Amino acid sequence: MKLAMRWHVVLIGFLLGTSGAFAADKPTPSTHAAQLAQRPGHAGIASANALATEAGFEVLAKGGNAFDAAIAVASTLSIVEPESSGMGGGFMATIHVAASDHNVFIDARETAPAAVDAKDYLNADGAPNRDTALKGPLAAGIPGEPAGLVWLAKHYGKLPLSESLAPAIRTARDGFKPDSRLLGSIKEEQKNIERWPASSDKFLPGGQPPADGEIWRDPDQAHTLELLGKYGDAGFYSGETAQKLVSAVREAGGKWTLQDLASYRVKERAPITVDYRGYKIITAPPPSSGGVAIAEILNILSGFDISKLDQVHRVHLVIEAMRRAFRDHNDYLGDPDFVKMPLDMLLSPYYADGLRQTILPDKATPSSMLAPSSGADPGMHTTHFSIIDADGNLVAITSTVNYVLGSTFVAKGTGILLNDEMDDFALVPNKPNVYGLLGSKANAPEPGKRMLSSMSPSIVIGPDRTAVIGSPGGSTIITQVLEGILAFIDGGDAHDVAAHKRFHHQYMPDTVMVEPGAFDAATTDALTRMGYTLKERSPWGFMNVVIWDRRTNKLDAASDPRREDGLGKVR
Structure with missing residues (x-):
């Protein structure tokens, strides 16, 4: 009870008075002048699929920059990794433009259609209806990825959009051999795929999943990408593609309209920046919850020198910081165009100092002492890729269709697999979504609103090295990226950061x-005696990292060794 009272007093105190920490990113000449002049002279790309990584290098060889390469990687992933991302979903990007030394966050997150009705996602007893939230056309928000790629080409790229999309179009037309993850995802979702004729046509040719080693083609999506490359936004959000999307959705019971598509807009936002141990972390603002949580955790940890602690006490402090950040995630965060959030408070070092005082040195804080609630096991879908080009442009993009193979609903004639992002809203306040995350009315669905996301594409700039980092993984994205940042600050190379053993508390x-092998027996026993409940789970995530050592001007790229199909490469 004393701990709960102290938490309450600290929270009120820092609600009443905090200093601002969330502002537009402004270059500091004294800090960044040397970086502005320096260029790597070569490029690094790390993505979840070798074909996507090679597509990025192909576009760089045509004279493109990192932003053109990002279009090639993302569109190719839409073809070869549809279980995780694609044109029917959305993305969030944290980028650094070398010529202007400027950091930008690009929000291409999906939006709720105008006719959204929370009742569509409830059972008769008022409990969440997971089927309508996760499967079929009612589960899908208005896609943002096509508009986001058009935006990148128009505002930051060097090549015509059609050239950057060319590798994906070729792959879709000529075909490719699906990897084991895609084949496994199709088999896992086969019964849901069979509910929708166009989905069966795409993923179950001849009524069965593609055989291992079989060439698989996607001519409908190739055509959709050609229209996007030729007409830009109008090639997807109006005209032929839009008509096909809306017709397919409405025939299957969804509520999209042509106006929903025509109204979609990409948003540029100021990234969140936080300083930690001499490193500048540039990360995702709302409607991502990831950057706020990462900044809050790092602000709490900044009051300790965790580099000098034994593993048990270091892990203890990190877990307690995670616990408090996720508590705030659930209560406050949502779409900034709809919800007023106390970001100045949440990102304030003074608020972090107050939270730090509630951490006991040798004992876990039960989450029930902070507030009651419940949750579930987080999922492992979405994709991330990282790029640094020869000029020093940096791109961190996390893209998703949400759960495995999204809604499993393909719009006839488009090849587009739609997302199931409506589940990322708090469809029923304080009831967990598929990833076990809770939400309040701040993340309730409204027409045109963007659902909260855990995506955390990040850039880390240190005294001598720069990292571009991110990962898929549902709610674990936040803690994976956090732990990757800490591993980088501790001196890890790209492989070390991507391979770093993980733990998670939300x-x-x-x-x-806890990932197997993360803790030895003594650490596990000590944490248990401190009051923690540990649950081992199979490895998760698919981190992709590129690091620039500015002392040697060398790049280092790595894809998560937990998965066999990614490729981190320097050329």
Whole structure:
């Protein structure tokens, strides 16, 4: 009870008075002048699929920059990795433009259609209806990825959009051999795929998943990408493609309209920046919850020198910081165009100092002492890629269709697999979504609103090295990126950062998920005696990292060794 009272007093105190920490990113000449003049002279790309990584290099060889390469990687992933991302979903990007030394966050997150009705996602007893939230056309928000790629080409790229899309179009037309993850995803979702004729046509040729080693083609999506490359936004959000999308959705019981598509807009936002141990972390603002949580965790940890602690006490402090950040995630965050959030408070070092005082040195804080709630096991879908080009442009993009193979609904004649991002809203306040995350009315669905996301594409600039980092993984994205940043600050190379063993706590459930091998027996025993409940789970995530050592002007790229199909490459 004393701990709960102290938490309450600290929270009120820092609600009443905090200093601002969330502002437009402004270059500091004294800090960045040397970086502005320096160029790597070569490029690094790390993505979840070798074909996508090679597509990025192909576009660089044509005279493109990192932003053109990002279009090639993202569009190719839409073809070869549809279980995780694609043109029917959205993305979030944190980028650094070398010529102007400027950092930008690009929000191409999906939006709710105008006719959204929370009742569509409830059972008769008022409980969440997971089927309508996750499967079929009602599960899908208005896609943002096509508009985001057009935006990148128009505002930051050097090549015509059609040239950057060319590798994906060729791959879709000529075909490719699906990897084991895609084949496994199709088999996992086969019964849902069979509910929708166009989905069956795409993913179950001849009524069965593609055989291992079989060439698989996607001519409908190739045509959709050609229209996008030729007409830009109008090639997807109006005209032929839009008509096909809306017709397919409405015939299957969805509520999209042509106006929903025509109204979609990409948003540029100021990234969140936080300083930690001499490193500048540039990361995602709302409607991502990731950057706020990462900044809050790092602000809490900044009061300790965790580099000098034994593993048990270091892990203890990181878990407690995670617990408090996810508590705030659930209560406050949503679409900034719809919700007023206390970001100045959440990102304030003074607020972090107050939270730090509630951490006991040798004992876990039960989450029930902070507030009651419940949750579930987080999922492992979405994709991330990182790029640094020869001029020093940096791109961190996390893209998603949400759960495995999104809604499993393909719009006839388009090849576009639609997302199931409506589940990322708090469809029922304080009830967990598929990833176990809770939400309040701040993340309730409204027409045109963007659902909260855990995507955390990030850039880390240190005294001598720069990293571009991110990962898929549902709610674990936040903690994966956090732990990757800490591993980079501790001196790890790209492989070390991507391979770093992971643990995760998200406030509720009050359980620490631990990757096998992360802790030795003594650490596990000590944490258990401190009051933690540890639950081992299979490896998760698919981190892709590129690091620039500015002392040697060398690049280092790595894809997560937990998965066999990614490729991190320097050329």
